[in-house]
Amino acid sequence: MRKNNLAGIITISFFALFTFTACAQSHQQNQQLLSLSNSIAGNAVLLNNHDTIVPLMKLEKRNIAAVSLGFDQQQVFDSLLNKYTKITSFSAANYASATTLNDLEDDLKYFNTIIITLPSAAASEARNTNFILSLSRSKQVILAVFGEAKGLSALDALKAPIIWSSDSTPLAVAVIPQAIFGGIGLSKKLNTAISAKYTTGSGFSTSAIRLKYTLPEDAGVNADELLAIDKIAMEAINAKATPGAVVLVAKDGKVIFNKAYGNHTYGGLPEKVSDIFDLASLTKTTATTPTVMRLVEEQKLNLDTNIGAYIPKARTSPMNAISVREVMLHQAGFIPYIPFHNAVTSSDYSRDSSAAYPTKVADNYYIRRNYFKDVMWPKMLNSPIKTRGQYVYSDISMYVMKDIVERISGLPLDQYVWDNFYKPLGMQTAGFLPRNRFSKEQIVPTEQDTYFRKTLLEGYVHDQGAALAGGISGHAGLFASANDVAIIYQMLLNKGSYGGTQYFSPATVETFTTKQSNVSRRGLGFDRWDPDLSKKYPSELASSQTYGHTGYTGTCVWVDPSRGLVYVFLSNRVHPTVTDKLSNMKIRGRIQDAINKAIDKGLK
Secondary structure, rough: OHHHHHHHHHHHHHHHHOOOOOOOOOHHHHHHHHHHHHHHHHEEEEEEOOOOOOOOOOOHHEEEEOOOOOOOHHHHHHHOOOOOOOOOEHHHHHHOOOOOOOHHHOOOEEEEEEEEEEEEHHHHOOOHHHHHHHHHOEEEEEEEEEEHHHHHHHHHHOOOEEEEOOOOOOHHHHHHHHHHHHHOOEEEEEOOOEEEEOOOOOOOOOOOOOOOEEEHHHHOHHHHHHHHHHHHHHHHOOOOOOOOEEEEEEOOOOOEEEEEEEEEEOOOOOOOOEEEEOOHHHHHHHHHHHEEEEEHHHHOOOOEEEEEOOHHHHHHHHOOOOOOOHHHHHOOOOOOOOOOOOOOOHEEEEOOOOOOOEEEEEOEEOOOOOHHHHHHHHHHHOOOOOOOOOOOOOOOHHHHHHHHHHHHOOHHHHHOOOHHHHHHHHOOEEEEEEOOOHHHHHHHOOOEEOOOEEHHHHOOOOHHHHHOOOOOOOOOOEOOOOHHHHHHHHHHHHHOOOEEEEEEOHHHHHHOOOOOOOOOOOOOOEEEEOOOOOOOOOOOOOOOOEEEEEEEOOEEEEEEHOOOOOOEEEEEEOOOOOOOOOHHHHHHHHHHHHHHEEEHHOOO
């Protein structure tokens, strides 16, 4: 293959893979690309890492900016950085009229970590070196240099880490950001001396500690075998089972597939892989259950203690004697569902906010003060216990667990998960009440609600009970992108470890995600593979180790440790109104089996 043709394929494949607007190229082309990518990673050199700054850790303590000093592929570079945590981009080109970069340095005053990219030819320019050295005196600087090695000699005075790549193709620009965050490990040493400081043999080694974004072939999967995903996803859209969807596949800690299909609404904005979805009941295992896991591990919460020991008002209710373990297994005997919205009267809500109606439920819909405390919570506390000991899935379970964990931790659930999980993991889109942080255009709408809120739900939780509770609940209310969902479940697949931090002990992850019930397939909080093979749940080929959850809005996440797999499917099948086509067509399970087949074929 001629060099210019290969360069074209690299560029096409780069944008297909790393911006995920489409999938990767053919298997044969991917093998060539993977060889090139591995060569680039194998030849990149990490210098000045005496303090083990790279890979970056403790993301919760970092406010990170990315600065381009004449680097013409910054958009590509920053898009990869943003898969790991929130990055704010700056370019020296916007300060081109200045002989110094003092104004740029001023604009960086609120950031404590600065990732700088520059071509090696620009490393000797006084304006650049002065800027880099000045910044490094008060901030953590990491420098990514692309091009000839001789440019590094101008950086002898710099003590901050440098990652140097002699290659400056788009493929190299995709590799280096991942090395900074530990998606890719580095080990290369300098073959020849560059300066008095950067001598032969200089270089530091790192290990992979976060997700890598790569080609299917990097995980032993033939990209051609994943084409079935496209067919099934488009079948769903053409049948109007959902207007759009995002699918993500991670195997062995590597994101090998991430693609958006369709639109936000029929004829609306095109779907993007970075879009934020209403996760519905994925909230149970992505927010509430991890909080329970942490508090159990800290011995602040006992699974075998009764509800009344933690919730004073429950002590005179039917749920008093029920154990936390029964709640987490959906064996408490709670009724499945209370349609709270059916009881809302005209005096309970207002179209304008006020002191009397402070809780926003949707655009132009506010519920009266203390509605949850005065109406909803008493109904749940006093609801009849009819099926204790049997498996009856109930949302009430996670309302109860939210109250318990908030009492123990002393923090609202949304703040606890952000502080303890989402921010340190780099899950920048994950959280409740997304309209407080993101534009409507970034959030996929759910139902055109004609019976309760009388509006299109854009960034407000679809679940009526969670909405009336203010958008933050233990069973629903969480929103996130597919990438962020993948991060936390990769942490679970890693037995509690991610990004150099141990979030849970392996024993805790094992306890919650494996089968814990004598009467159902369930783990603690987590749903699991069903041993009744006639149900083929969650899919026909899913292994007995599979755990995860589904969500009413058309979502699911499944982890299969036997295959090293994290599978995420996000959609808005409730738009414009609720339809069961997604389930009836078995779209989520069929895509999961297309992935399973591709993985299994690669193992043969």
